[in-house]
Amino acid sequence: MKKSFAKIGLILAFICLIFTGLLKWHKSFLLDELPEYKRSALEVMRQPLEDRHITVARNKETVDYPASFMLVAAMNPCPCGHYGENNPAHPCTCTPAQVHRYMSKISGPLLDRIDIQCEIEAVPYEQLRDTQPGESSAVMRERVLKARAVQNERFKHSRLVHCNAMMNAKMVRQYCALDADCDKLLEFSMSMLGLSARAYDRILKVARTIADIEGCDNIQKQHILEAISYRSLDRNSWAG
Numbered sequence: 563m564k565k566s567f568a569k570i571g572l573i574l575a576f577i578c579l580i581f582t583g584l585l586k587w588h589k590s591f592l593l594d595e596l597p598e599y600k601r602s603a604l605e606v607m608r609q610p611l612e613d614r615h616i617t618v619a620r621n622k623e624t625v626d627y628p629a630s631f632m633l634v635a636a637m638n639p640c641p642c643g644h645y646g647e648n649n650p651a652h653p654c655t656c657t658p659a660q661v662h663r664y665m666s667k668i669s670g671p672l673l674d675r676i677d678i679q680c681e682i683e684a685v686p687y688e689q690l691r692d693t694q695p696g697e698s699s700a701v702m703r704e705r706v707l708k709a710r711a712v713q714n715e716r717f718k719h720s721r722l723v724h725c726n727a728m729m730n731a732k733m734v735r736q737y738c739a740l741d742a743d744c745d746k747l748l749e750f751s752m753s754m755l756g757l758s759a760r761a762y763d764r765i766l767k768v769a770r771t772i773a774d775i776e777g778c779d780n781i782q783k784q785h786i787l788e789a790i791s792y793r794s795l796d797r798n799s800w801a802g
C-alpha cells in the first residue's frame with residue numbers, strides 16, 4: 563500500500579464547482595469519514611455518479627429518477643488517522659490488516675467514478691503560523707465563472723449537457739481531442755499507472771476543464787499531467 567496522509571480529500575471542491583454544474587436542481591453531498599458508511603450504501607452511488615439518474619425496480623415496475631449531484635467526500639488513511647505520517651508524537655496504532663480493511667471499504671469501481679482525488683498532507687507548523695493570505699474565494703469564483711462561461715458556449719446547442727462533467731463518450735472524443743504528443747503521454751501514463759478505461763474519460767474531462775481555466779483552446783501536456791495527478795487513489799496501490 564502506498565504512503566498515505568493525514569486526511570484524504572477525494573474531490574477538490576473548487577474544480578468540482580466548475581465541473582458538476584451550477585444548475586438549480588444540482589445538489590451537493592459531503593460525506594465525511596467515507597469508510598464509516600456501509601459499503602452497500604456507498605455502492606448504490608455508482609449508478610448516479612455514472613449516469614446522473616437512478617433506477618428503482620419494484621415487482622414489474624421500473625422507474626428512473628434524476629440524480630445529478632456533486633459528491634465531496636473525505637476520509638482518513640486508517641482508523642486512528644495517523645497512517646503514513648512521519649510524526650513520532652502520534653504514531654499509527656493500527657495493524658496492517660486494520661489499515662487494509664479500512665481502505666478497502668471504498669471499492670475500486672466507486673473510486674473510479676470520482677473525478678478528482680487528492681491526498682492532503684498534514685499542515686506543517688511553520689505554515690500554520692504563516693500570516694500571508696491565500697487566494698481569496700472571490701478571486702477563485704471569478705476563475706470558476708470564466709471557465710463556466712467557456713463551457714456554456716461549448717454546449718450551447720445541447721439540451722442536456724451544460725458542462726464538461728456531463729459529456730458523453732462521443733463528446734469527449736469531440737471536445738477533448740489530443741495531439742500526438744499528448745496522446746502518447748496519456749497512453750504511457752495509463753499503462754504505467756494501471757488506470758482503467760473509465761479513468762481515461764475522466765482524465766480527459768478534467769484536463770479539458772483545466773485547459774478552460776487557463777483559457778487554452780487545446781488540451782496540452784501539462785493539463786494531462788495535472789489531471790493524472792488527481793487520480794492518486796485509484797492507481798494500482800488501492801486496497802479495494
Ligand SMILES: [Zn+2]
Pocket residue numbers: 640641642643644645654655656
Ligand atoms: Zn492508524
